[in-house]
Amino acid sequence: MTLREELAAFYRRCGFSDTADRQACTVPVYTGCLLVPLPNIETRHIYLKYHDLHHIVTGYSTGRIGEGEVSAWELGTGSMLNSPLLGTMNLIALSTGLVLQPKRMWRAFRRGCRSRNLYPLAMRERIDADHWPDLPALRQELLESRRDPLPLALRAIEFSAYATLAMLIHALIAIPAMITRVITDISLGYSFIQAVKPTRRTERYCAR
Numbered sequence: 001m002t003l004r005e006e007l008a009a010f011y012r013r014c015g016f017s018d019t020a021d022r023q024a025c026t027v028p029v030y031t032g033c034l035l036v037p038l039p040n041i042e043t044r045h046i047y048l049k050y051h052d053l054h055h056i057v058t059g060y061s062t063g064r065i066g067e068g069e070v071s072a073w074e075l076g077t078g079s080m081l082n083s084p085l086l087g088t089m090n091l092i093a094l095s096t097g098l099v100l101q102p103k104r105m106w107r108a109f110r111r112g113c114r115s116r117n118l119y120p121l122a123m124r125e126r127i128d129a130d131h132w133p134d135l136p137a138l139r140q141e142l143l144e145s146r147r148d149p150l151p152l153a154l155r156a157i158e159f160s161a162y163a164t165l166a167m168l169i170h171a172l173i174a175i176p177a178m179i180t181r182v183i184t185d186i187s188l189g190y191s192f193i194q195a196v197k198p199t200r201r202t203e204r205y206c207a208r
Contacts, residue, residue, distance in 0.1 A: 001134065002130065002133065002134060003053070003130070003132060003134065006134075007049070007052060007056070010055070014062065027044070043086060047083070047086055047119060049127075050118040051070070053118055053138070055070055057138055057139050057142055058073055058108075058143070064100060065097055065100055067093040067096070068093050068096055068098065068101070069104055070093075070108070071091070071092075072090075072097065072109040072162075073108045073109065073111055073112035073115065074090050074112060074117055075094065075109060075112060076109040076110065076112020077112040077115050077116055079119060082117070082120060083119065088169070091166040092170070092173070094163070095166040095167055095170030096170070099170070105163075106159060109155075109162075110148075111143075113148040114148050115142055115143050115146070116141065116142050116145055
């Protein structure tokens, strides 16, 4: 399949409508066990197609852990340099992954340090012009296609900094959301235990 066909198939599996997504004022984002509505900003619209291609290329799922992995991978490729706001969005997803599977986040970050992303303008233009004929060709271009220019010790420091920022952001978002949820559930007649109990959820490839 061409990359356009791969992306269309990905959206069909996810039951995702790009038109509806653009019209929404907020998008639900996992912070731990909670889905928290965050503003549906223009930066997200610009990069979403390429982010979704990263999921397809890397094979990381779009569940809570997979979103953390692809975000860690993108940070490793330098997404923070492409757009600080985009990098901050990566940190939000990374925070949940760090809570659930920290070793997998580190492995994804290290993989990203040896890879390239699609976020630079020149790469986005090449995607839009159908430069790569299929998924294997794109994977060959992106995945572990370069040497990591920095030693492992510096990468560990960089990842630690990202992890610290991610958990700070996580606390700023998750704690108020948890308090709001508990208050709302208790007001609806649930017990305190029911209100604070995490929602069970299985990892699915196409969960958004």
